[in-house]
Amino acid sequence: MADSSLLSSELKLAGRLDARFFALLEAIDNTGSINRAARTAGYSYKGAWLLLENAANLANQPLIETATGGKGGGGTRLTPVAVDLLGVWRKLRTNNQHFLREQDAWLNQLPALAGLLRRIAMKTTARNQFVGTIDAIDKGPVTTQVSVTIAGGQQIVATMTTSAANRLKLAVGKEAIALIKSSAVVLVVDFAGYLLSARNQFAGTISRLERGAVSSLVVLTLPGGVNLTASVTNDAVDALALAVGQQATAVFKAYSVMVAVAAA
Template identity: 35%
Template sequence: MKIDGRFWLTKEGQSFLGSGRIELLERIDKIGSIHAAAKEMKMSYKAAWERINGMNALADQPLIERTTGGKGGGGTKLTPYARELIATFHRFNELHRQFIDRFSEAGNDPERLARILSRTFLTTSARNQLPSVLKEIHTNGLHSTLTLALSGSDVMRSTITAKSVLNMGLTVGCDTYAIIKSSDIHVVSTPPSSDAEDNVLAGTVETLETSGVNIEIGLRLDGGTFLIALEKQDSLQNLQVGMTAYAIISPLHIIIGL
């Protein structure tokens, strides 16, 4: 089994925007003709008009406007309001898909879905809250080192107390959050030696934002995870957007959440 779901926007209890209606509007915008757009979608002109009228009846402003005369003999085009609605729909649909994909990790295990749901609504002050799966637990005396698999191929280690492992009921295969303060991530342009005890994760600098003496760095790891680091400007190594860089994180600075 796989969890799935279609995304619709409703208004006043009625269906307003769905993927089919958005496609119709986009084809009208591209072609400039309701008739031609309907033909491309293999629907009748009457059916296309009914969809447009239904949307117009619920919309705050008109979605289409007719043009007459001119070299092309007139046609139909979308209003700026309609283009804004299309952009809004696509953004909501993207977030909905991410939401569904997150749930699909549960497979046919409702208890795992319940754990994923509880993680989805976790709120902390830390900027980095990374979904992960616990792959290994190695306990040595009072401390345990956890190996966490992030999205893609990225892996990091976290060191917590052995009592915390027991109190939290952590087991191999369970879903966790790796929680890291942005100030606990150091970004460098040259990787340290291979025998370093810290986590060293390669990625690409996506954003650099300066504020006072600090600079916020957005680093997209090779596996797809996005990290936010906060550095002093005078500690940077000439980082630039688009260049390869490395996030250095102590295992002691990674908090585990459920």
């Protein structure tokens, strides 16, 4: 399936014969050599033999035949039962891909659900990911400022190069995901009368604190129920006496916000 598909599946026969096993059989069929087939399928020579022997024991009949020397030279070929097994796999794989394409097309007819699944499918190390709607774009000759309103009503502001904004084809009203690494979030418990230049500042309540060997993950719940996570050194946690139920403000620069939009 294509990378844009909403569905995937791992096809197996008998709960253990998977794509890699059949890639080995296919390679043996194509090369006539276990050694070359093992390299093609990503096995060691010993690992390929162990797999084939184990499968043959379970099938109660051999899957390969080997010959040494002779008029036609040595080599390895699949037994008739292995050929049949490989044929069944190819047919099932084709049917499975056809089924997935049909179901993917059906899901894409449900735009709200399809959008939700695509957002969940995005894989990134950024701990903070908020879906929202672009409500303002301030485009300059070099940089562009984008405001994204998220579910809790907060407006997250991102700054990017104007060339990046053009490449993303940003527009007011378009759905977007704001991503912020937890290490980019600073927690403030007392401003002491000072104002900070950081564009994004969100007050909330510490709802969870997970202490690690060196640093802690501190979860701040904002009004509306949105959770924002900061990575804080244990020394800072102790110095500020951070605790669940304490009020704090999450602060991060607009340059620390990445914006993702669905590909056209």
